[in-house]
Amino acid sequence: MEEKIKISMLLEIYGRLLTLKQYNLLDDYYNKDLSLSEIAENENITRQAVRDFLKKGEKKLFEYEEKLRIMEKNIAQEEKIDEILYEISKIENSFTDEKLINVLDDIKNKIRVLI
Numbered sequence: 001m002e003e004k005i006k007i008s009m010l011l012e013i014y015g016r017l018l019t020l021k022q023y024n025l026l027d028d029y030y031n032k033d034l035s036l037s038e039i040a041e042n043e044n045i046t047r048q049a050v051r052d053f054l055k056k057g058e059k060k061l062f063e064y065e066e067k068l069r070i071m072e073k074n075i076a077q078e079e080k081i082d083e084i085l086y087e088i089s090k091i092e093n094s095f096t097d098e099k100l101i102n103v104l105d106d107i108k109n110k111i112r113v114l115i
Contacts, residue, residue, distance in 0.1 A: 018061070
């Protein structure tokens with residue numbers, strides 16, 4: 001997984017555990033795609049200060065994930081759900097019974113809610 005995407009996901013999960021300033025700077029950089037210079041100008045701080053805040057925030061996010069493993073568990077769950085949906089689609093393609101297809105569609109819709 002690309003590093004920027006990973007950090008953005010971690011920010012979504014653990015962001016509120018950071019300081020408000022760290023959260024805002026990480027959000028600006030990873031989710032709003034602002035440059036270090038743009039963030040520095042908006043916050044009236046140096047580019048180096050922005051970089052330091054980002055590095056400390058990133059480190060904290062990775063520490064939380066290392067301990068709690070929420071993102072890892074979410075990804076594993078999504079992969080299992082995708083596998084189940086694929087298997088249901090194979091069953092749907094094998095049968096023509098309308099009742100069975102309706103039941104399988106209902107199951108798929110309930111599973112999609114979990115994602």
